Amino acid sequence: xxxxxxxxxxxxxxxxxxxxxxxxxxxxxxxxxxxxxxxxxxxxxxxxxxxxxxxxxxxxxxxxxxxxxxxxxxxxxxxxxxxxxxxxxxxxxxxxxxxxxxxxxxxxxxxxxxxxxxxxxxxxxxxxxxxxxxxxxxxxxxxxxxxxxxxxxxxxxxxxxxxxxxxxxxxxxxxxxxxxxxxxxxxxxxxxxxxxxxxxxxxxxxxxxxxxxxxxxxxxxxxxxxxxxxxxxxxxxxxxxxxxxxxxxxxxxxxxxxxxxxxxxxxxxxxxxxxxxxxxxxxxxxxxxxxxxxxxxxxxxxxxxxxxxxxxxxxxxxxxxxxxxxxxxxxxxxxxxxxxxxxxxxxxxxxxxxxxxxxxxxxxxxxxxxxxxxxxxxxxxxxxxxxxxxxxxxxxxxxxxxxxxxxxxxxxxxxxxxxxxxxxxxxxxxxxxxxxxxxxxxxxxxxxxxxxxxxxxxxxxxxxxxxxxxxxxxxxxxxxxxxxxxxxxxxxxxxxxxxxxxxxxxxxxxxxxxxxxxxxxxxxxxxxxxxxxxxxxxxxxxxxxxxxxxxxxxxxxxxxxxxxxxxxxxxxxxxxxxxxxxxxxxxxxxxxxxxxxxxxxxxxxxxxxxxxxxxxxxxxxxxxxxxxxxxxxxxxxxxxxxxxxxxxxxxxxxxxxxxxxxxxxxxxxxxxxxxxxxxxxxxxxxxxxxxxxxxxxxxxxxxxxxxxxxxxxxxxxxxxxxxxxxxxxxxxxxxxxxxxxxxxxxxxxxxxxxxxxxxxxxxxxxxxxxxxxxxxxxxxxxxxxxxxxxxxxxxxxxxxxxxxxxxxxxxxxxxxxxxxxxxxx
Amino acid sequence: xxxxxxxxxxxxxxxxxxxxxxxxxxxxxxxxxxxxxxxxxxxxxxxxxxxxxxxxxxxxxxx
Numbered sequence: 001x002x003x004x005x006x007x008x009x010x011x012x013x014x015x016x017x018x019x020x021x022x023x024x025x026x027x028x029x030x031x032x033x034x035x036x037x038x039x040x041x042x043x044x045x046x047x048x049x050x051x052x053x054x055x056x057x058x059x060x061x062x063x064x065x066x067x068x069x070x071x072x073x074x075x076x077x078x079x080x081x082x083x084x085x086x087x088x089x090x091x092x093x094x095x096x097x098x099x100x101x102x103x104x105x106x107x108x109x110x111x112x113x114x115x116x117x118x119x120x121x122x123x124x125x126x127x128x129x130x131x132x133x134x135x136x137x138x139x140x141x142x143x144x145x146x147x148x149x150x151x152x153x154x155x156x157x158x159x160x161x162x163x164x165x166x167x168x169x170x171x172x173x174x175x176x177x178x179x180x181x182x183x184x185x186x187x188x189x190x191x192x193x194x195x196x197x198x199x200x201x202x203x204x205x206x207x208x209x210x211x212x213x214x215x216x217x218x219x220x221x222x223x224x225x226x227x228x229x230x231x232x233x234x235x236x237x238x239x240x241x242x243x244x245x246x247x248x249x250x251x252x253x254x255x256x257x258x259x260x261x262x263x264x265x266x267x268x269x270x271x272x273x274x275x276x277x278x279x280x281x282x283x284x285x286x287x288x289x290x291x292x293x294x295x296x297x298x299x300x301x302x303x304x305x306x307x308x309x310x311x312x313x314x315x316x317x318x319x320x321x322x323x324x325x326x327x328x329x330x331x332x333x334x335x336x337x338x339x340x341x342x343x344x345x346x347x348x349x350x351x352x353x354x355x356x357x358x359x360x361x362x363x364x365x366x367x368x369x370x371x372x373x374x375x376x377x378x379x380x381x382x383x384x385x386x387x388x389x390x391x392x393x394x395x396x397x398x399x400x401x402x403x404x405x406x407x408x409x410x411x412x413x414x415x416x417x418x419x420x421x422x423x424x425x426x427x428x429x430x431x432x433x434x435x436x437x438x439x440x441x442x443x444x445x446x447x448x449x450x451x452x453x454x455x456x457x458x459x460x461x462x463x464x465x466x467x468x469x470x471x472x473x474x475x476x477x478x479x480x481x482x483x484x485x486x487x488x489x490x491x492x493x494x495x496x497x498x499x500x501x502x503x504x505x506x507x508x509x510x511x512x513x514x515x516x517x518x519x520x521x522x523x524x525x526x527x528x529x530x531x532x533x534x535x536x537x538x539x540x541x542x543x544x545x546x547x548x549x550x551x552x553x554x555x556x557x558x559x560x561x562x563x564x565x566x567x568x569x570x571x572x573x574x575x576x577x578x579x580x581x582x583x584x585x586x587x588x589x590x591x592x593x594x595x596x597x598x599x600x601x602x603x604x605x606x607x608x609x610x611x612x613x614x615x616x617x618x619x620x621x622x623x624x625x626x627x628x629x630x631x632x633x634x635x636x637x638x639x640x641x642x643x644x645x646x647x648x649x650x651x652x653x654x655x656x657x658x659x660x661x662x663x664x665x666x667x668x669x670x671x672x673x674x675x676x677x678x679x680x681x682x683x684x685x686x687x688x689x690x691x692x693x694x695x696x697x698x699x700x701x702x703x704x705x706x707x708x709x710x711x712x713x714x715x716x717x718x719x720x721x722x723x724x725x726x727x728x729x730x731x732x733x734x735x736x737x738x739x740x741x742x743x744x745x746x747x748x749x750x751x752x753x754x755x756x757x758x759x760x761x762x763x764x765x766x767x768x769x770x771x772x773x774x775x776x777x778x779x780x781x782x783x784x785x786x787x788x789x790x791x792x793x794x795x796x797x798x799x800x801x802x803x804x805x806x807x808x809x810x811x812x813x814x815x816x817x818x819x820x821x822x823x824x825x
Numbered sequence: 826x827x828x829x830x831x832x833x834x835x836x837x838x839x840x841x842x843x844x845x846x847x848x849x850x851x852x853x854x855x856x857x858x859x860x861x862x863x864x865x866x867x868x869x870x871x872x873x874x875x876x877x878x879x880x881x882x883x884x885x886x887x888x
Contacts, residue, residue, distance in 0.1 A: 815834030815837040816834065
């Protein structure tokens with residue numbers, strides 16, 4: 001009873017740095033009734049384990065709000081609105097603060113031009129007060145909360161600076177020749193600047209997380225339940241055990257259950273990693289989350305809520321999030337030393353101008369001392385620091401977005417650079433995830449001879465092969481089975497016309513029968529053909545066994561009782577896989593494959609792409625453990641995956657990359673999302689991560705060099721606040737220039753690029769017309785060279801907003817099999 | 826449509842959309858039949874897609 005704990009997961013707002021995360025964690029650590037609290041900076045979430053008899057969820061939410069952070073509405077759409085609201089509020093604070101700064105600058109200018117009125121100083125005093133306590137109040141709150149807990153972050157530094165400005169200004173009323181007005185001006189200035197960098201940071205982070213969120217399908221889970229002979233659609237949460245639900249072709253199976261009627265082919269790859277669809281019949285179990293391919297089924301619900309497979313996965317993800325290695329951002333590491341450094345110099349200032357001065361000259365120069373201390377705090381405010389990370393994110397995030405890569409937060413960049421191992425899921429990540437026809441085996445007299453589909457020299461001997469495919473595809477056309485689809489897709493890709501069949505009959509799990517102009521055609525497994533008395537050929541079984549060793553499925557085709565050919569069908573490896581793996585190895589990463597599929601297939605695939613370490617037949621919950629094991633041995637791990645079974649591992653990894661269309665769960669658990677399933681983007685994102693990190697280091701060095709010189713100089717008491725403002729502007733400008741300087745120069749040179757694109761299915765003028773039309777619609781300044789004689793088109797363009805992948809995508813969406821083959825500038 | 830290949834293109838383009846369960850193309854008679862989930866995609870959207878690819882929907886039969 002006493003040991004009972006409950007867990008609550010809350011989405012947060014207002015987290016800007018590792019210090020924020022540790023502020024929250026420390027606050028909860030001291031709180032009674034809390035067992036554990038972990039904050040995920042990248043996902044903006046907190047997971048709290050607490051004793052329900054001591055605390056309520058509202059208590060926990062209040063604590064978070066007191067600290068100055070925001071608890072978000074769990075509804076994703078409402079959270080989106082809340083974020084927009086926050087940005088608006090910050091923007092208005094920024095405008096207010098900026099206008100105060102403008103007023104202050106105006107007065108300064110008038111002063112320098114020689115005109116000085118006694119009430120200027122009062123206006124400045126007013127401006128300083130109103131800025132610090134008006135738009136700047138939220139910073140004061142956060143600084144106070146952090147200081148209370150012994151955390152010294154940049155908000156605290158700002159307030160030191162701002163209050164020093166106020167103090168200096170007030171001192172100006174009492175001390176002669178003291179630059180009181182300048183001190184007031186500095187207060188206004190740095191508070192405005194701080195709000196600016198906070199706003200920029202918020203905008204950048206929100207944009208990134210919204211971009212990722214837009215990928216989510218966001219449809220509430222529903223099920224068609226049959227009750228009292230009525231069928232109605234209800235939310236999944238309202239299902240009861242033993243309810244009967246109907247699952248139609250193409251639908252996701254919502255919960256774990258048992259088939260009571262019907263049969264079908266089910267794609268369980270995102271759940272188990274198995275690449276081939278599984279035949280399910282009455283009495284078999286189905287897993288929630290898998291995809292129903294062909295038939296219709298009525299399923300009796302067997303597990304719900306906590307017991308169901310999906311729920312177990314959700315728990316795994318939670319567990320992973322809590323144990324995901326935290327990363328202290330470089331910025332925060334530096335601040336750990338910097339802040340005490342500033343305090344040290346301020347102490348030094350007092351010492352020098354009081355005790356030190358006394359020692360050397362015999363009297364104390366208090367005024368100088370005060371000036372020095374205040375100047376130290378003002379120079380000590382690291383203005384470019386606040387900008388460094390958002391700038392890296394804008395820069396790196398922008399480059400990544402061009403390549404169709406979405407980065408959730410800049411934390412991923414730092415984590416990427418430190419990684420030494422990259423783990424790949426197999427099905428859907430390295431392989432395409434859908435079965436494809438890989439070999440066509442022709443009959444040569446009484447034997448079969450194998451021809452590899454990809455063999456280019458086959459063009460000459462096409463006739464026989466084409467006939468086999470056309471026959472089989474025509475017969476399989478009405479079937480919705482994925483193996484049938486593989487055959488039909490192949491025919492389609494090669495522009496082979498299909499014929500109308502009659503008397504189509506499907507034998508689930510075995511094959512199909514159809515008639516093409518009085519010829520009886522059978523397509524199916526060898527056992528099926530055998531059972532229908534098809535004459536087997538000598539080496540049929542031999543070849544079949546060899547193919548099966550390579551994890552391929554064999555399908556035979558017969559015409560009027562005679563075997564005319566066989567196909568091998570398998571889940572094929574993505575074309576860019578081998579190259580991507582090589583690039584990653586060259587960059588110093590060690591690739592490992594972890595999959596739920598069988599050992600044979602796994603080893604075969606790994607060998608083909610160049611991965612030496614393989615773990616196969618790994619259960620979904622164990623993927624997570626494997627990652628953790630690697631981390632515990634001191635490795636920093638990147639995980640690349642797409643399915644539900646990858647989600648906990650994606651969360652646990654130091655950097656989780658979701659690839660392809662991915663499931664919602666995978667996308668939500670990942671730090672980076674690669675669109676379109678392109679493996680070649682992975683080496684790209686790694687490079688971008690490294691480059692962004694290097695850029696951040698450069699920026700921080702530049703930023704701190706200004707402070708590094710300024711603070712010790714301030715000790716001399718010679719620095720007037722004006723110099724502080726100049727130094728600030730200079731450091732920020734330098735950092736901005738460093739981040740965007742090259743881009744500004746690049747865009748001036750309008751380079752035109754030429755791409756050669758292979759389009760497999762250009763058959764007629766209409767195709768050419770459409771290709772030209774869609775490309776002209778989406779790309780500015782494009783020239784398209786396409787003709788019927790050639791399946792390679794030439795695209796010349798100047799538009800910097802579109803990428804190779806983007807152009808491919810435009811064509812693919814319109815039904816073309818397009819692939820960029822080479823580019824020449 | 827002018828050729829069976831074009832029909833294939835429609836089939837392929839349509840299958841990229843969430844909600845399209847199955848589209849079958851009858852090459853000889855130049856018929857495209859699309860089975861789709863009304864909650865995820867509308868008949869009009871499908872016509873729109875076909876138009877964008879470059880074909881005209883002359884007649885549609887719904888059930």
